[in-house]
Amino acid sequence: MMVESVVCTGCSLLCDDVDVELEGPSIVKTRGTCSHGDARLRGLQRSRLKEALVNGNRVDVDRAIEELAEMLKSAKRPLIYGGECSNNATIELALRVAEKLGAYYDAPWSICRALIPLQGELRVGSSRLEEVLDEADFVIYWGVSVADTHLRHASRYAVMPRGSVVKMGRESRIVASIDVRESMSMKIAQHKAVIDLCSDVEVARAIADLMEGRAPPLRGEVVRQLALLVSDLKRASFVAMFVGSGALRCDRGEGVVRAILKLAEKLSARCKCSVHPMAENVNSYGQAKAMWRALKTCSPYDFKEKRPAEPAQVLASRGAVDFVLAVNSDVLAQIPLEASRKLKGKVGCTTELKSVTQAHSRVAIPVKVLGVEAGGTATRTDGVDVELKPFVVNREVPSEEEVLSRLLALI
Amino acid sequence: MSTRVSTLQVYKFLPGTNCKKCGTTCMGFAVKLIRGEAKIEDCPPLVSDPKYSDKLAKLRELLAPLLSAAETLVQVDPEKCIGCGNCIVACPENVILDPSSARGHNSKSPDALWTIENGKIKVLHIEKCRRYPPSRMNCNVCEIVCFSGAIKVVA
Numbered sequence: 001m002m003v004e005s006v007v008c009t010g011c012s013l014l015c016d017d018v019d020v021e022l023e024g025p026s027i028v029k030t031r032g033t034c035s036h037g038d039a040r041l042r043g044l045q046r047s048r049l050k051e052a053l054v055n056g057n058r059v060d061v062d063r064a065i066e067e068l069a070e071m072l073k074s075a076k077r078p079l080i081y082g083g084e085c086s087n088n089a090t091i092e093l094a095l096r097v098a099e100k101l102g103a104y105y106d107a108p109w110s111i112c113r114a115l116i117p118l119q120g121e122l123r124v125g126s127s128r129l130e131e132v133l134d135e136a137d138f139v140i141y142w143g144v145s146v147a148d149t150h151l152r153h154a155s156r157y158a159v160m161p162r163g164s165v166v167k168m169g170r171e172s173r174i175v176a177s178i179d180v181r182e183s184m185s186m187k188i189a190q191h192k193a194v195i196d197l198c199s200d201v202e203v204a205r206a207i208a209d210l211m212e213g214r215a216p217p218l219r220g221e222v223v224r225q226l227a228l229l230v231s232d233l234k235r236a237s238f239v240a241m242f243v244g245s246g247a248l249r250c251d252r253g254e255g256v257v258r259a260i261l262k263l264a265e266k267l268s269a270r271c272k273c274s275v276h277p278m279a280e281n282v283n284s285y286g287q288a289k290a291m292w293r294a295l296k297t298c299s300p301y302d303f304k305e306k307r308p309a310e311p312a313q314v315l316a317s318r319g320a321v322d323f324v325l326a327v328n329s330d331v332l333a334q335i336p337l338e339a340s341r342k343l344k345g346k347v348g349c350t351t352e353l354k355s356v357t358q359a360h361s362r363v364a365i366p367v368k369v370l371g372v373e374a375g376g377t378a379t380r381t382d383g384v385d386v387e388l389k390p391f392v393v394n395r396e397v398p399s400e401e402e403v404l405s406r407l408l409a410l411i
Numbered sequence: 412m413s414t415r416v417s418t419l420q421v422y423k424f425l426p427g428t429n430c431k432k433c434g435t436t437c438m439g440f441a442v443k444l445i446r447g448e449a450k451i452e453d454c455p456p457l458v459s460d461p462k463y464s465d466k467l468a469k470l471r472e473l474l475a476p477l478l479s480a481a482e483t484l485v486q487v488d489p490e491k492c493i494g495c496g497n498c499i500v501a502c503p504e505n506v507i508l509d510p511s512s513a514r515g516h517n518s519k520s521p522d523a524l525w526t527i528e529n530g531k532i533k534v535l536h537i538e539k540c541r542r543y544p545p546s547r548m549n550c551n552v553c554e555i556v557c558f559s560g561a562i563k564v565v566a
Contacts, residue, residue, distance in 0.1 A: 017516045031528055032517030034494035038530025133515060147495065147558035152515075155496035160556065161515035162506075169513070170501055170556070184558050188497070 003391045009371035010037030012279035012381040013150050013157075014388075025392050027372075034151035041372070047353045049366040050396070061365060061398055068325070068348045068363040069410035075323035077304075078103040081312055082329025083290070084110065084281035085352075086400050087376030087388065091283070091290040093404035094327045099303045100411055104321060105291075106300035106312040108334050111245045111277040112288035113298035114257045119275065120292075124264045127240065127274040129156075129382045134163035135272070138236035140176045142260060143200070144244020144278045145183035150381070153278075158240065159188055165238075174232045178203060179246060191229040195222055198250035204259035207233070208266050237271050239264075244278040279381040282370065286379035313339040322346055328367065328400060330355040350403050367400040374399045416473060416566040418442055424470035426456045426463055444474060445484075445566045446547075476565045483542040484566045485553065487525075487534055491561035494530040498553040498562055504541050532561065 001022045008018045010033060020041060021029035027041045052064035059067075072078055080098040083091035084107050098105040107113075119126065132139075139158050146153040154160055159170050166172035176191035177183065178200075186192045195203050199218070206216030206223065210230040216223055233239065241264055247256045260275065267273040279285040291298045302309035313335035315321050319342055324331060326349040332340040333356040348363040349355075358364045368374035373394040377385045421441035429436045433453045435443065443449035451470060457463050477484060499505055499512050502524060509518035518526045524539045525532055541548040542564075551564040 019519075029529060031519070031526065032496075033527070033530055034496065035492070035530035036494075038494065042529065147493065151493055151495040151558075154556075155500045156515040160497055160500035162513045187558055188556055 005389075006391050007371050007378075007386060007388050008033050008037040008041065009282045009369075009378070009388070010034065010040040011150050012282055012284060012379075013152055014282070014378060014380045014386045015152055015156060016386065020391070022392065025394065027392075036151055044353075044369055044372065048369075049351055049354050049358055049364060052366060053358075053361070053364045055362055061403075064363050064365045065403060065406050066410065068365065069407050071323055071348055071363065072097075072101060072103075072325060072407070073411055075101075075103075077321050078323045078325065079312060079315060079321040080105045080325050080327065081107060081331045082327035083107050083287040084284045085328045085370065086283060086287075087370060087374065087378055088283070088286045088290065088385065089376050090327065090400045090404055091287050092294075093401060093408060095290060095294050097325070097404060097408050097411065098301075100408065102304035104300065104302050104309050104312075104315060106309070106315075107287050107291075107329065108281065108284070109248070109311065110280050110284040110288060111243055111248060111257075112279050112285045113291070114248055114254055115243065115261075115275070115277045116288050116292050117298055118254070118257055118261050122258075122261045122265055124261045124268065124273070124275050126276055126383055127272075128384055129158075129276075129380070132238075132240045132274070132276075132382075133157045133161050135165040135238045136163075136240040137166050137172060138174050138176070138233060138239045140178065140239065140241045141185060141189070142178045142241060142243045143180075143246025143249070143256075144242060145177075145179065145185045145246075146242075146278070147184035147187070149244065149280070150278060153242070154185070154188060158242065174236070176229050176233075180249075191225065191232065193222060193225045193229065200247055200250075200256040201259040204256075204263045208263050211266065211270075233267075234270075239267050239271060239273045241273070241275045242278050243275060245280055276382050279379075283378040285381055285383060286377075286385075289379055289383070316340065316342050323348070325349070326351070326357045326361070327404070328352060328370075330357045332357040332360055350400050365403055366397045367403060368394055368397055370400075373397075374401075376401065415564060416445060416477060418445060420473060421445060421470065424466040424473065425454065426460075426466075428456065430456060432456065445477065446544075447477070447484075476563075483537055483540045484564055485537070485540060485542060486563045486565055487532060488561045488563075489531040489533070491559045492530075492532045493559045493561075494527050494532070495558050496527055497556040497558065498532065499525060499527060501552050501556045503550070503552065504539055508536075508539060 008015045019031040162169040175189040177186045177189035178193045209216040299308035317339040347361045349361045371388045375390045418441045425437040505524040506513040509520040509523040512518045553562045554564045
């Protein structure tokens with residue numbers, strides 16, 4: 001059976017023009033997905049967790065939820081971790097569980113969590129990707145290689161398609177790529193600036209200086225590249241900047257984002273300018289947005305003390321948490337090995353797929369697969385909420401929302 | 412650096428005597444070889460005279476990628492493809508055949524030149540490529556926008 005126009009949950013682009021062919025519950029063919037989306041959709045059945053496990057033994061889901069609730073209740077300092085691969089309603093529930101328990105809450109660090117608070121502070125706007133498609137004539141990729149992460153970004157929205165204003169598609173747009181290495185996505189860029197590690201702040205200031213006709217603080221080949229970039233940038237009428245997690249890969253992560261946003265603020269005085277985070281996981285944006293809305297911070301949070309806390313890996317490595325609930329997030333694979341060793345025997349999880357965290361969990365509860373069996377909304381990388389359209393019926397496992405709602409009631 | 416086979420590269424490995432036993436000059440023969448309108452065997456001195464054996468071997472090596480390419484001289488390697496869809500949307504001919512691809516969508520029309528299936532490119536109608544005879548436009552936009560090098564224009 002062919003199902004048309006489903007939403008792909010392979011990455012945070014949430015492409016809504018994908019067709020899939022089903023044989024029973026299995027997806028046997030995809031049309032219009034990139035290789036990442038295809039791997040997720042067609043590879044699902046190979047790596048599903050199908051039964052609830054308590055200490056490695058199969059149990060029914062109800063019992064597993066009760067056990068998990070007991071473990072959470074008996075923990076003195078629990079940590080609720082994740083939400084980046086869940087729908088928005090689940091993230092809200094995870095925050096409520098953390099609040100009710102007086103727990104820590106954290107998720108994988110993401111560019112969205114660095115950018116959203118500053119974006120409000122500096123009043124730099126963000127446009128819908130559809131606006132970028134129609135109008136953006138200058139596209140900047142900063143610290144991101146879309147050929148490795150968001151494979152359809154250039155073809156679906158930012159570079160290739162013909163828009164109502166940029167009628168010739170890629171021939172009407174200038175693309176600039178700023179990165180610390182010559183990445184695969186630089187192939188489609190007219191301006192390729194390979195910059196020194198952790199020099200993003202200086203590069204952003206250099207672009208601003210060159211825009212205003214001042215000599216930049218940098219020296220060398222990169223200045224020549226940036227001067228050429230700026231000569232085209234001055235003629236742009238809509239600049240769309242896409243900032244990836246590469247911008248966070250040094251000690252000055254927040255400073256880099258602030259410098260990029262300040263550059264965008266200056267550009268906004270000359271032309272339309274928008275800054276977009278390139279969300280790393282399917283709903284990293286929704287996770288950051290929910291934190292910002294509920295807590296007015298995107299930093300890890302301590303609900304007991306009602307203040308920002310240290311990141312999960314620091315809490316784990318100094319033994320500050322005695323139980324972790326991973327909300328469809330592979331926490332043990334994401335934090336350093338030394339920190340994850342400290343969590344041995346202290347983890348429970350909800351999960352779609354088998355994972356390192358699931359394999360080391362005292363309780364593992366299988367849940368419906370987001371976008372395939374479970375619906376709700378997820379937030380696209382430009383901040384737009386997208387309604388997911390589940391197309392496979394699975395009555396054997398609960399949805400993540402259902403599990404967290406029941407947990408919330410039990411604790 | 413371009414990996415495309417040029418006429419001059421081919422000419423270098425021909426006898427260069429303009430004997431016209433193939434029906435044209437050596438330069439004309441080089442053009443025909445690249446276009447697939449002639450075979451190496453159509454040059455009798457090259458294949459029969461031992462003094463050209465080195466040139467013959469090098470010419471065969473040079474033209475080997477062309478033999479595996481379609482008549483458009485576009486080589487598509489689905490194994491390397493990451494399914495980004497840049498070629499689908501950037502290809503002017505594909506956009507004419509399936510206008511929805513102009514707006515960034517995968518081509519769904521069975522008449523399209525190519526489509527993305529199972530995360531890889533699938534060639535449907537290569538004969539509709541504008542590099543195909545008789546138009547033979549020197550277009551290589553698909554190669555330019557291909558992130559992974561899955562599409563190569565060999566000559």
